[in-house]
Structure formats: structure tokens, C-alpha cells
Amino acid sequence: MGNAFSLQRAVCRSSLAFIGTIQAIMGTLVLKEFADIPAQHRKDNVVPGLFGLALLAASGCAWQLFLQGTSRQLGPADEDDQKNVQEHEEDQKKVEESFISKPTDYDCVIRMMSLAEFAKEKRIWLLRSVSSDFNPEDCQDVRIISVVGLFNKGKTFLLNKLFGLNLPSGKTQVTQGLSCVYLKERRMLLIDSPGVQSTVSYKSDSIDRVVDAQSTEAFLFELVSQLSDHIMFVVNDFTSFEQKYVQMFEQKEQFSHKAARELIVVHNLASTQDPQEAEGLFHKQITSRYDGVESHLGKLFYTARRNPPVHHFAICKEGSAAGDTFNHSNIRLLLEHLEHAKKLPEKVVLKELLRSKVDDLLPRFLLMGCDDAGGRNLEYHQYHEQEARAEEHFEDFPSHRKIGYFHVTCDKLDVKTEGVISDLGEVISYDKSFSPEPMIFDQKTSEYLTRTILFECPGVRPEGVRWDQQGEGLTIRIEKSKLIDEGSVTAVSSLRQQSGVYEKNFRFMDGPFEVSEDQCALEFGVLTIKLKKCLINKRGGLQSIQESRVEAVSYVPTSSLPSEAEGLCRAHTVSDAHPCVRTSGGNASEGFFKVSSDTAATADSAILTPASA
Structure with missing residues (x-):
């Protein structure tokens, strides 16, 4: 003044x-x-x-x-x-x-504290501040902007600095779940996340709480990336570990349903006070590492030519010479970019968007066992005050009230706790479900088109294979049992046993195809299903069919390489004739059940092996 x-x-x-x-x-x-x-x-x-x-x-x-x-x-x-x-x-x-x-309250909180807690309660609560007029159940015309990054890197501080808020921040403050701030004038919904590699909570009933915490972080990380129109990734020193997270976001963006979404990397140079030091550090970490262009409107603002493009901008220590030089102009440029870089998306209802994204992500992080015919389903229920019980009032959100919750209709939920460590330091859960990947290819002769379906399924027994052919469709069912009874042994290392039932319906519009039963086999853990389609017109009569039947009855195998299994239980005789001319009692199989004389399969066998072996 x-x-x-x-x-x-x-x-x-x-x-x-x-x-x-x-x-x-x-x-x-x-x-x-x-x-x-x-x-x-x-x-x-x-x-x-x-x-x-x-x-x-x-x-x-x-x-x-x-x-x-x-x-x-x-x-x-x-x-x-x-x-x-x-x-x-x-x-x-x-x-x-x-x-x-006067502190700023989060308008809305998605209370997802732990995957283990969700697996136990099967609920994700939606909370709203008592002083907020934002309703996640209403249709909103907003941009969704999320702030992510490693734990304690200044995500909440950035929101306060950009938008003039007073959200709780600092080393002692931990953002709970996904916390949202609604800016009505700017038509923005800001999502603040707890960050990756935060402190592990031991309130969970999970067997491995560290794995549960890492799985929860990965789940929220993925959920935020799918909800947002703009993603701001906050870093301090741009280390190789943080670079890998940026690369992971870039890979997600390439397959995202949201078009032309840009990633913004905010470099929080909280300890840098000298302007020349800030410029040198930014050049060392960004401009010398990436091919791109520096903004002509301000310094420490750089756009890397990536697909999609990645914007880097820096803010320095507040009140220092570097902060006075760069912060004001860079913050103004960032706000203009967020407000005008792209047109407003279509109006969304936050609760519906959440329900859709959470429903897609749950099978990737949880083992979901559903006995009912309807399968699992994620539903949203409005919360009524008369349902309240004293123990359901959350002490960590005293100024928020419950407005609804997402509930999954599933008989059993288990967190995937076994896994391997990825390059990003995440625990990738090991999926115990049995889901072999089919490989399909064609081979053509002058008379037939043979379509082969291959499965790599070691440990599957012949009696676990069934198929059912109806019209143009073929349903293949493969059941795999556990080789080890985990309840009767003491595991020295992780027992990664895949088991369960795989069932898939294949529909071929270029048919009709018929299963060539005499060419189906299970050898050395590889299941081969062959289908044939006749390419030429054939003529015949009753006499040719009767001769074929006589030949089939008198057939004596001479090959030294017998089939591993004689196929369907109804195929008591073997014929080299096309399946369409053989007698048949139906098209539903009961799987492989009998082994020829030169092979041996016992109840303990995982695969069929020659008897002479």
C-alpha cells in the first residue's frame, strides 16, 4: 500500500x-x-x-x-x-x-478406505458436506480434474494454490478415499487422491495388509484415471520412478475412451528459491530430456510431443525470488489451459459414472464368486436417515452426511493377495481363476476347411472337457481342479494354483462347422478341438451310408500313434469318414473319458502320457 x-x-x-x-x-x-x-x-x-x-x-x-x-x-x-x-x-x-x-470442506467424498474393507462390507459410501450444495446424484455440467501422485508430494497444496482454497494439507494430513471439491463458477469438479505409497493402515482385516494397501492404491489410481477429463500428476524431483508412472498414464490414455485427454505434470520445486537454479533444474529434468516446445507465454512451461501430449510446468517456493518470478504467470497459464483447452464434456451424473467405472474395475482386483444365475451386480442405494445406526457414523468425516452407497450383489468377495512386483513397484495380484486363452486358425484343403481351436491347459484331465454344438454355435467347457489340497499341506512358497471352470461360446458366422471328433485330442497339456466345413457339393445315397457303417464296424486300428482319447462317450466306434455320414445320437458331448490301449491316464495324472514312457 x-x-x-x-x-x-x-x-x-x-x-x-x-x-x-x-x-x-x-x-x-x-x-x-x-x-x-x-x-x-x-x-x-x-x-x-x-x-x-x-x-x-x-x-x-x-x-x-x-x-x-x-x-x-x-x-x-x-x-x-x-x-x-x-x-x-x-x-x-x-x-x-x-x-x-476458515478451512475449506470437501463437497463430496467417495469413502473407499480399503479393498479388504469393501470385500467384507460390500459397500462404498458416498458422503456430502452439510454446507455444500453439490449433489452427486444430480446431472452436472462440469470438467472432472484429478490430482494424483506419490504420497506427500504437495497435491492438496497445489489445489489450494491454484484455486484459492484452504483444504487441510501437510505431512500430518492424509486425504481419505477420493475427496471432491465443486467449483461452480469455473464448472469444475476437483478430485483429490491420497497418493501412492502412503502409510499402511492396520485396521483392515486383510491377511496381508501391505498388499491390501497397495492394491487399494492401484484401484483408486485406476478409478481416478478413468473418471477424469484432465489429470494433474504432482512430482518433486522427477525421478525415474515417477517417470514410469507418467509412462503408465500415457499407455492408459492410448486406450482410453476419452479422446484427446492431456496429462499435466506439475513440478513442485518447493525448496528452489533462486530463479536461475529453477531454470537450470527444469532444463535438466525436462527440456533436455523430451522433444517438445517451450511456451512463449511464460518460462518453466513446456509441452512434450507425446501421444497424447504431456504438459510440464513448475512452481517454486512461495515468497522466494523464484516464486515471485514464475509462480503467478505459470498458475495463470495453467488455469487458462484447464478452462479453455477443450470444450466442456457432456453432462454427467457423478454417481452413475462412478457405478459404471467401479463395476468394470472390481473383477481386476477382487475374486468374485457368485452362485446365483444373475451373477454379480453393482447397485446404488439412496441412504435414508431411518437406516442410521450409531456405529455407522464415520468419525473421520464429522462434517459430512451419508447420501447413498454402492452395493455389490455377490456371494463371496476376496482380495487378490498373491502377486508379483511390477516395474512400478506395484503388487500385481495373481489371478487364481482358470481362464485359458483360445488360439484359432484355419487350414484349407480341396474338400474341407478345417478350423482348429487350441488351448494351453496343463493339469486338465480328459473328463474335464465338454462341448456342446448347437446350430452355428459351439460351447466349450473346461474344468480344472487343484492339484494340491491347500488345507492339508503347509506351503513353503506361494501356491499359485489356477482352478475353476472355463466356459465360452464360439459363434462362427462363416459356418456351418461340425466337430471332427476323431481329430480332437488332449496331449501334453494342449487341448485341440477341430471343426470341419465341407467346401464341395457331395452326392450319395442309402447304399453309400450302409457301406460306411459296415466299414466302421469292421475297422481295426493299425496305427502306432493312436488318439489320446476316443472322444465322446457315444463314439464307441472309430471311423475316418466325415462326421456328417456317421451315426450319431446327438451333438452334446460328455467329454474325453476313455484312453486307448497305448496310453495310460490315472486319477493322479495331470496330462496324458504314453504307457511306455
């Missing part, structure tokens, strides 16, 4: 100098005209002369005041000015302190 009053004094002095100059010029001109009047007529024109003298006197006074002000230009303001400045600054400080002391 002192600068403002100094400016006012400078303006006043300039005005005095200008007025004094004008008065001096006018007085001089008047006196000159008075001097040009002949002496005999001057008595009749005394007034103009006096007026000119008055102008010159006024000019002198104005210049005297100007010179007095100039002599005090570098000195302190007078007592009245100082008093006004102090009073104004004190009033402004009171206003700022009043604003800062």
Missing part, C-alpha cells in the same frame, strides 16, 4: 509542475501583449498586465510546491500518509487472516 501512496504523491507533483508551466507560459504571453501596447494606451489596459503578473506568481507557487515534494521523494511519507497506509494494511491483514482461518 505504501507504493500506492507514493504513486499518488508522484502524480500530484507532476500535476503541479504541469499547471505551473502552463501558468508561466500564459503569463508570459499576456505580459508580452501588454508590452506591445503603446505607452499612451497602457493606462486603459492595466487589467491584462495585472492578470499576466498573477499568472506568473501562481506559476512560481506551483513550482515551489513541486520542488518541495521532489526534495522529499526518497524520504519517508508524511505522518498522515504513514497512518493511512498502516490502517489500510491492518484491515487487509484482518480480512486475509479471516479467510485463511
Whole structure:
């Protein structure tokens, strides 16, 4: 404020100098005209002369005041000015302190504390602040902007700095679940996340709490990336570990349903005070590492040419020379980018968007056993006050009330706790479900098109294979049992046993195909299902069919390489004829059940092996 009053004094002095100059010029001109009047007529024109003298006197006074002000230009303001400045600054400080002391509440919280807790309760609560007018059940016209990053990197601090909020931040503050702030004027919904590698909670009933915490972080990380229109990733030192997370986001964006979404990497240089040091650090970590272009509107703002493009911008320590140099312009550029980089998305209902994304993600992180025919289903239920019980009031959210919850209709939920460590330091859960990947290819002869379906399924027994052919469809069912009874042994290492039932319906629109039963086999853990389609027109009659039947009855195998299994239980005889000319009692199989004389399969066998082996 002192600068403002100094400016006012400078303006006043300039005005005095200008007025004094004008008065001096006018007085001089008047006196000159008075001097040009002949002496005999001057008595009749005394007034103009006096007026000119008055102008010159006024000019002198104005210049005297100007010179007095100039002599005090570098000195302190007078007592009245100082008093006004102090009073104004004190009033402004009171206003700022009043604003800062009032904390900002999150408008909405998605209370997802732990996957183990969700597996036990089968509920994800949706909370709303008692002082907020944002309703996640209503249709909103907003951009969804999420802030993610490693734990304690300044995500909440960034939101406070960008949007003038006062959300709780610092080393002792941990964001719970996914916390949302609604900015009505900007039409933005900000999502604050707890961060990756945060402290593990031991309140969970999970067997391995570290794995549960890491799985929960990965789940929220994935959920946020699918919900958002803009993603801001906050880093301090841009290490290789943080670079890998950025690369992971880039890979997700390539397969995202949201078009042209950009990733913004915010470099929080919280300990950098010198402007030259900040520029050198930014060049070392960003501009020298990526091919891109630096913004002409400000420094420490760089766009890397990636697909999609990645924007990097930095903020420095607040109140330092670097912060005063870069922070204001960079924050302004970032806000303009968030508001105008792309048009507003279609209106969304947050609860419906959440339900859809959570429903897609759950099978990737949880083992879901459903006995009912309808399978699993994630539903949203509004919460009514009459349902309240004392133990259901969350102490960690005293200013929020429940408005609804997501509930999964599934008989059994288990967290996937076994896994391997990825390059990103995440535990990738090991899926115990049995789901072999089919490989399908065609082979063509002059008469037939043979379509082969291969499964790699070691440990599957012949009696576990079934198929059912109906019209153009073929349903294959493969059941795999556990080789080890985990309840009767003590595991020395992780027992990663895949087991369960795999069933899939294959529909071939270029049919009709028929299963070639004599060419189906289970050898060395590889299941081969062959289908044939006739490519030529065939003629025949009853006599050819009867001759084929006689040949089938009298057939004696001579091959030294018998089939591993004789196929369907109804196929008591073997024929080289096309399946369409063989007698058949139906098209539903009961799987492989009998082994030929040169092979041996016992109840303990995982695969079929030659008897001579």
C-alpha cells in the first residue's frame, strides 16, 4: 500500500509542475501583449498586465510546491500518509487472516478406505458436506480434474494454490478415499487422491495388509484415471520412478475412451528459491530430456510431443525470488489451459459414472464368486436417515452426511493377495481363476476347411472337457481342479494354483462347422478341438451310408500313434469318414473319458502320457 501512496504523491507533483508551466507560459504571453501596447494606451489596459503578473506568481507557487515534494521523494511519507497506509494494511491483514482461518470442506467424498474393507462390507459410501450444495446424484455440467501422485508430494497444496482454497494439507494430513471439491463458477469438479505409497493402515482385516494397501492404491489410481477429463500428476524431483508412472498414464490414455485427454505434470520445486537454479533444474529434468516446445507465454512451461501430449510446468517456493518470478504467470497459464483447452464434456451424473467405472474395475482386483444365475451386480442405494445406526457414523468425516452407497450383489468377495512386483513397484495380484486363452486358425484343403481351436491347459484331465454344438454355435467347457489340497499341506512358497471352470461360446458366422471328433485330442497339456466345413457339393445315397457303417464296424486300428482319447462317450466306434455320414445320437458331448490301449491316464495324472514312457 505504501507504493500506492507514493504513486499518488508522484502524480500530484507532476500535476503541479504541469499547471505551473502552463501558468508561466500564459503569463508570459499576456505580459508580452501588454508590452506591445503603446505607452499612451497602457493606462486603459492595466487589467491584462495585472492578470499576466498573477499568472506568473501562481506559476512560481506551483513550482515551489513541486520542488518541495521532489526534495522529499526518497524520504519517508508524511505522518498522515504513514497512518493511512498502516490502517489500510491492518484491515487487509484482518480480512486475509479471516479467510485463511476458515478451512475449506470437501463437497463430496467417495469413502473407499480399503479393498479388504469393501470385500467384507460390500459397500462404498458416498458422503456430502452439510454446507455444500453439490449433489452427486444430480446431472452436472462440469470438467472432472484429478490430482494424483506419490504420497506427500504437495497435491492438496497445489489445489489450494491454484484455486484459492484452504483444504487441510501437510505431512500430518492424509486425504481419505477420493475427496471432491465443486467449483461452480469455473464448472469444475476437483478430485483429490491420497497418493501412492502412503502409510499402511492396520485396521483392515486383510491377511496381508501391505498388499491390501497397495492394491487399494492401484484401484483408486485406476478409478481416478478413468473418471477424469484432465489429470494433474504432482512430482518433486522427477525421478525415474515417477517417470514410469507418467509412462503408465500415457499407455492408459492410448486406450482410453476419452479422446484427446492431456496429462499435466506439475513440478513442485518447493525448496528452489533462486530463479536461475529453477531454470537450470527444469532444463535438466525436462527440456533436455523430451522433444517438445517451450511456451512463449511464460518460462518453466513446456509441452512434450507425446501421444497424447504431456504438459510440464513448475512452481517454486512461495515468497522466494523464484516464486515471485514464475509462480503467478505459470498458475495463470495453467488455469487458462484447464478452462479453455477443450470444450466442456457432456453432462454427467457423478454417481452413475462412478457405478459404471467401479463395476468394470472390481473383477481386476477382487475374486468374485457368485452362485446365483444373475451373477454379480453393482447397485446404488439412496441412504435414508431411518437406516442410521450409531456405529455407522464415520468419525473421520464429522462434517459430512451419508447420501447413498454402492452395493455389490455377490456371494463371496476376496482380495487378490498373491502377486508379483511390477516395474512400478506395484503388487500385481495373481489371478487364481482358470481362464485359458483360445488360439484359432484355419487350414484349407480341396474338400474341407478345417478350423482348429487350441488351448494351453496343463493339469486338465480328459473328463474335464465338454462341448456342446448347437446350430452355428459351439460351447466349450473346461474344468480344472487343484492339484494340491491347500488345507492339508503347509506351503513353503506361494501356491499359485489356477482352478475353476472355463466356459465360452464360439459363434462362427462363416459356418456351418461340425466337430471332427476323431481329430480332437488332449496331449501334453494342449487341448485341440477341430471343426470341419465341407467346401464341395457331395452326392450319395442309402447304399453309400450302409457301406460306411459296415466299414466302421469292421475297422481295426493299425496305427502306432493312436488318439489320446476316443472322444465322446457315444463314439464307441472309430471311423475316418466325415462326421456328417456317421451315426450319431446327438451333438452334446460328455467329454474325453476313455484312453486307448497305448496310453495310460490315472486319477493322479495331470496330462496324458504314453504307457511306455
